[in-house]
Amino acid sequence: MSKIILLAFALLFISGCAFETLNNGLPYLVGKPIDSAVNVLGLPSRKMVIGNYTVYEWSNQYSTTIPITTPNTTYTSGTTYTSGNVGNSSVNMSSTSNMSSTSYNTNYIPVNNICSIKLSVNSNNIIQRWEWKGNQGGCQYYSKGVKRLIP
Numbered sequence: 248m249s250k251i252i253l254l255a256f257a258l259l260f261i262s263g264c265a266f267e268t269l270n271n272g273l274p275y276l277v278g279k280p281i282d283s284a285v286n287v288l289g290l291p292s293r294k295m296v297i298g299n300y301t302v303y304e305w306s307n308q309y310s311t312t313i314p315i316t317t318p319n320t321t322y323t324s325g326t327t328y329t330s331g332n333v334g335n336s337s338v339n340m341s342s343t344s345n346m347s348s349t350s351y352n353t354n355y356i357p358v359n360n361i362c363s364i365k366l367s368v369n370s371n372n373i374i375q376r377w378e379w380k381g382n383q384g385g386c387q388y389y390s391k392g393v394k395r396l397i398p
Contacts, residue, residue: 265383265390272393273364273377281372287392288364297367300375305364307385312355320349360384 276284281303285291291303324345331338362381366374379386 265386268390268394268397269364269379269386272390272396273366273379275396276366276374276377279374281366281368281374284366284374287395288389289392299370300367301372302365302367304366305389306362307381307388308359308361309385310357310359311384312357314353314355316351316353318349318351320347322347358384362386362389364389 276287284303288305292306293304295302295304322345324343326341326343329340329342360382362379362385364379364386365377367376368374379389
């Protein structure tokens with residue numbers, strides 16, 4: 248369970264980059280021709296006509312794994328007893344030792360990376376609205392292009 252929480256925090260920490268870039272950059276496309284979007288996002292994956300609007304979609308999806316390595320430390324302690332004679336006296340001694348050893352276990356967590364950006368244009372091919380959804384891994388590719396729009 249702690250591995251999943253650690254993974255969630257790691258993804259949340261790095262997720263701000265692409266998300267912030269898309270939220271800040273995509274509004275700069277509103278009012279511009281669809282060619283402006285093609286210049287920063289590449290060719291769209293598909294085109295849909297809905298009423299008087301045409302919606303262009305850029306989408307990306309792939310699976311990968313994230314390695315999560317966790318330490319496994321074991322502690323052992325032992326006491327050694329020794330007895331003997333020193334001169335005419337009997338002597339009993341004990342010695343305690345503590346040891347630890349650490350091994351590492353790596354688990355691979357599957358991650359589905361996905362991103363979808365939709366831009367709707369009017370009959371003059373001028374961008375009117377935008378929306379996106381996805382995660383860091385999927386949207387990172389598109390955010391690199393969109394970043395060029397932000398002054």
